[in-house]
Amino acid sequence: MAQLYIFLLLLSFHITLPTAKSSPDSSPNPTNFIKAECGATLYPALCVQCLSSYSSTIQQSHKQLAQAAVSVSFSRAQSTASFLSKLAGMRGIKPIEYRALKDCVENMANAVDQLSRSVTELSGMSQDFEWHVSNVESWVGAALTFENTCLDGFASPMVDGNIKVAVKRRTLDCTQVTSNALALVNRFAANHKGGASAEDTNLP
Numbered sequence: 001m002a003q004l005y006i007f008l009l010l011l012s013f014h015i016t017l018p019t020a021k022s023s024p025d026s027s028p029n030p031t032n033f034i035k036a037e038c039g040a041t042l043y044p045a046l047c048v049q050c051l052s053s054y055s056s057t058i059q060q061s062h063k064q065l066a067q068a069a070v071s072v073s074f075s076r077a078q079s080t081a082s083f084l085s086k087l088a089g090m091r092g093i094k095p096i097e098y099r100a101l102k103d104c105v106e107n108m109a110n111a112v113d114q115l116s117r118s119v120t121e122l123s124g125m126s127q128d129f130e131w132h133v134s135n136v137e138s139w140v141g142a143a144l145t146f147e148n149t150c151l152d153g154f155a156s157p158m159v160d161g162n163i164k165v166a167v168k169r170r171t172l173d174c175t176q177v178t179s180n181a182l183a184l185v186n187r188f189a190a191n192h193k194g195g196a197s198a199e200d201t202n203l204p
Contacts, residue, residue: 030055069181074115100153114143
């Protein structure tokens with residue numbers, strides 16, 4: 001009888017004992033990583049908007065984040081260059097507007113070239129990390145300068161307002177995306193100097 005009582009007591013204790021709650025998933029969240037890194041850029045909301053769709057590739061990698069940012073900038077510059085070329089081919093624009101557009105197209109083409117080289121450099125990094133990343137920083141910085149220069153020819157009041165607004169809208173968007181890309185490349189470089197993992201830089 002005593003044994004039965006002890007058995008029932010233990011069984012009751014086992015049933016009423018609260019089970020331990022499973023710990024929440026503590027695995028790193030790529031979206032949170034992107035938001036945190038984008039917080040260091042001049043246009044964080046635009047940064048998150050552009051890069052969120054790459055979260056599965058980026059994960060927690062500063063290199064993948066920089067690659068995605070530069071790739072988005074390259075794509076945006078290509079699209080802007082195409083838009084400007086079509087605008088320059090429209091009938092009825094004034095000579096001063098045509099010259100401004102042609103200069104803008106040339107500057108944007110230079111930006112596309114610099115960003116294309118940056119994409120290639122980031123994807124092919126080898127042992128000499130500092131040399132590679134320095135190239136990328138210089139080229140993305142140059143692309144940003146070309147994009148900003150694109151608008152210089154539209155300062156004249158003789159340029160039609162509608163054309164000026166259209167060019168400014170597209171070009172400013174492009175410069176903001178490139179500005180964010182440059183900031184993330186700089187953070188990638190700084191992170192590596194501060195002791196980033198070999199996996200993050202493709203170094204052995």
